[in-house]
């Protein structure tokens with residue numbers, strides 16, 4: 258994606274939207290055999306109700322570590338600190354244990370990862386993965402009910418003949434289908450907030466657009482909010498209302514997509530925007 262035409266601004270009715278996630282001064286340090294690294298250094302960000310907040314920046318700038326830090330998905334060799342992480346309906350979750358966070362993920366925050374095959378269990382049928390999710394959250398849903406819910410969820414993410422997918426395994430799915438299944442799983446318990454970390458990496462351009470249309474529809478049509486991590490400014494321009502630009506583990510710029518794209522103030526953002534080829538621009542291609 259390289260089209261930088263900007264998505265419409267939020268309507269006047271959304272002038273003072275509720276904040277569903279407010280992260281203040283998030284920092285992550287990771288102990289490695291070569292010493293301690295600090296990939297996230299005091300990040301502030303907030304997601305408002307009904308919006309898609311884009312987090313953009315070059316590879317290695319700390320985007321994934323930021324969201325994994327919020328969700329406590331980093332390994333035991335990491336330390337996550339924050340002044341606060343306010344999640345609507347849950348208060349400040351910055352002090353939550355890993356166990357408490359298991360109750361938050363799935364129910365309060367759905368997570369769509371970069372590689373769907375990494376989050377699907379290779380030895381369980383897809384049906385069982387839906388049921389395990391219900392069990393893990395103690396919903397009391399029976400196997401039969403879980404199957405019916407799963408069929409509806411798969412249908413909702415555009416999977417034709419969902420019963421075939423339910424009875425099969427992850428390795429039988431294409432990348433795009435697997436990501437649809439992950440999206441269905443991530444939204445089964447109706448979390449009001451979704452995190453999507455480069456959800457279309459490795460998919461071809463047509464499928465990328467289908468998946469992004471699907472997840473943005475889940476926000477637009479179902480009143481959710483989303484934090485969307487990407488390195489692609491075209492995706493930010495097309496799908497997000499506000500954007501946070503990260504560089505070297507810090508937020509260097511934040512604002513409406515329109516303002517940041519049209520009048521970027523930070524030199525890194527200016528370079529990032531300047532590096533996107535414009536339609537009709539002559540490219541220097543080596544022969």
Ligand SMILES: Nc1ncnc2c1ncn2[C@@H]1O[C@H](COP(=O)(O)OP(=O)(O)OP(=O)(O)O)[C@@H](O)[C@H]1O
Pocket residue numbers: 287289294296314315316317318319320321322323488
């Ligand atoms: N477990 C780890 N051990 C050592 N370094 C790590 C670890 N996890 C992350 N890092 C480092 O932290 C930095 C930020 O990584 P992160 O994956 O958050 O970047 P990113 O912006 O999401 O990049 P990408 O777009 O490539 O996914 C990188 O320099 C990475 O090498």
